[in-house]
Amino acid sequence: MLARTADNLFWLARYVERAEFTARIIDITARLAALPKAYGGGAEWESALSAVGSLERFKETYEKADEPSVIEFLIFDPANQSSIRSCIESARTNARAVRTALTADMWQSINSAWLELRTLEQMRAPFERMSRERTDPFLDVVKAMSRDFDGAAYRNMLRNDAYWFSRLGLYMERADNTARILDVKYHVLLPETEAVGGSLDYFQWTSILRAVSAFTAYHWVYRQSVKPWLIADLLILKKEMPRSLVSCYDNLARNLDAIGNAYGVQGPSQRHARAMLLRLDSGNVEAVFERGLHEFLTEFIADNTRLGAIVAEQYLVN
Numbered sequence: 001m002l003a004r005t006a007d008n009l010f011w012l013a014r015y016v017e018r019a020e021f022t023a024r025i026i027d028i029t030a031r032l033a034a035l036p037k038a039y040g041g042g043a044e045w046e047s048a049l050s051a052v053g054s055l056e057r058f059k060e061t062y063e064k065a066d067e068p069s070v071i072e073f074l075i076f077d078p079a080n081q082s083s084i085r086s087c088i089e090s091a092r093t094n095a096r097a098v099r100t101a102l103t104a105d106m107w108q109s110i111n112s113a114w115l116e117l118r119t120l121e122q123m124r125a126p127f128e129r130m131s132r133e134r135t136d137p138f139l140d141v142v143k144a145m146s147r148d149f150d151g152a153a154y155r156n157m158l159r160n161d162a163y164w165f166s167r168l169g170l171y172m173e174r175a176d177n178t179a180r181i182l183d184v185k186y187h188v189l190l191p192e193t194e195a196v197g198g199s200l201d202y203f204q205w206t207s208i209l210r211a212v213s214a215f216t217a218y219h220w221v222y223r224q225s226v227k228p229w230l231i232a233d234l235l236i237l238k239k240e241m242p243r244s245l246v247s248c249y250d251n252l253a254r255n256l257d258a259i260g261n262a263y264g265v266q267g268p269s270q271r272h273a274r275a276m277l278l279r280l281d282s283g284n285v286e287a288v289f290e291r292g293l294h295e296f297l298t299e300f301i302a303d304n305t306r307l308g309a310i311v312a313e314q315y316l317v318n
Contacts, residue, residue: 005098006165007316012094013153013169016110018052019087020146021177022074023139025051028211030132032204033067045070051184054082068129075135076121084142085121088114101162105152113145161262164255168311171255175248175304178235181208183297205231212243232293233285245300246280252307253277259315269310276303 029048046065049055054073055065057080062069075084092114095107120138124130150170157163205226209215214234221238222230236245253273260266288296 001161001165003316005101006161007312008094008098009101009162009165010169010311010316012091012098012110013149013166014173015087015091015094016146016149017170017173017177018082019084019091019113019142021173022052022082022084022087023142024211025181026071026074026135026139028207029070030067032207047184048074051181052082053180054080067132071132071135072129075138076130085117088117088142088145098162103152103156105156106149109145109148109152113141116141159258161259164259164262165315167255168252168259171248171251172304172308172311174243175245175252176301178212178243178245178248179297179301179304181211182232182235183294183301202226214241214243217241229285229289232288236288236296237280237283237285246277249273249277249280256311267314269307269314272303272307272310276300276307 025048029044032044045067046055048070049058049065052074058065058070058073061077061079062073073080073083077083078085080086081090088110092110095102095110099107116138120130120134123134153163153166157166202225205228206215209218209226209231212235217240218226218231218234221234221240224230234241234244238244239247239250241247253270256270256273257266260270
């Protein structure tokens with residue numbers, strides 16, 4: 001496979017996963033922001049920007065992190081390369097470049113979301129800030145796009161290098177997203193005046209579980225009330241949880257090994273992924289909290305980014 005084709009497939013999957021994650025973050029943040037001010041909170045929309053790694057870029061253009069500004073930035077702003085608009089356009093561009101490697105359903109899921117985006121943008125007046133009543137249905141379209149794209153890939157694609165590179169992009173992006181949302185909740189979101197374990201803390205942790213579709217799974221696994229260390233255990237160390245860090249790296253290592261076996265060469269990306277998987281497999285939540293959850297997640301995000309650079313050097317750059 002040409003390095004350019006592998007790169008298109010890798011980034012196509014990353015952009016689709018990133019668009020869905022951003023849609024989920026907007027949904028959950030709106031729920032948190034709807035709490036009465038006397039209940040606590042107040043930094044929800046700024047925390048949403050932190051979760052997607054765009055806070056500094058936002059501050060370069062906007063004065064205040066309120067709901068209209070953040071929604072505009074995260075959904076429509078073309079200057080934000082991680083906005084849903086930018087992600088869908090980039091995903092479609094990459095999909096067109098590798099159209100013959102995709103199934104018809106995969107292409108249709110992306111193209112339909114792009115058409116919905118165009119329709120929504122054409123409906124608004126110049127400089128109009130969209131209301132939640134108009135953006136909520138579009139966010140549902142974005143989440144449906146991701147489900148349809150992922151499902152079509154899993155059900156219909158040949159298990160060859162096109163599939164493996166696509167899965168690398170998906171799981172690398174998913175691991176980054178899970179780590180970021182955990183770090184934002186633990187390190188940023190709870191106000192200093194609120195007690196850990198208080199009602200606001202509980203509601204925020206529950207919202208985090210819902211953001212990664214893990215609320216029901218949590219109660220199936222632990223069968224007790226929401227506790228921060230158990231949520232961290234679920235989203236970091238439980239392979240049974242598809243969005244956990246260890247599950248993502250189990251899939252990354254497996255797909256990198258498949259690529260290495262197909263080409264007859266193992267390299268630094270396989271070694272790096274296996275080392276990270278081993279570290280997660282052999283870890284426990286007590287050790288994570290003893291060291292510091294923020295420090296653990298910061299290092300993980302850096303190592304995950306490093307794997308992306310290694311994969312690019314090994315396979316995606318001519």
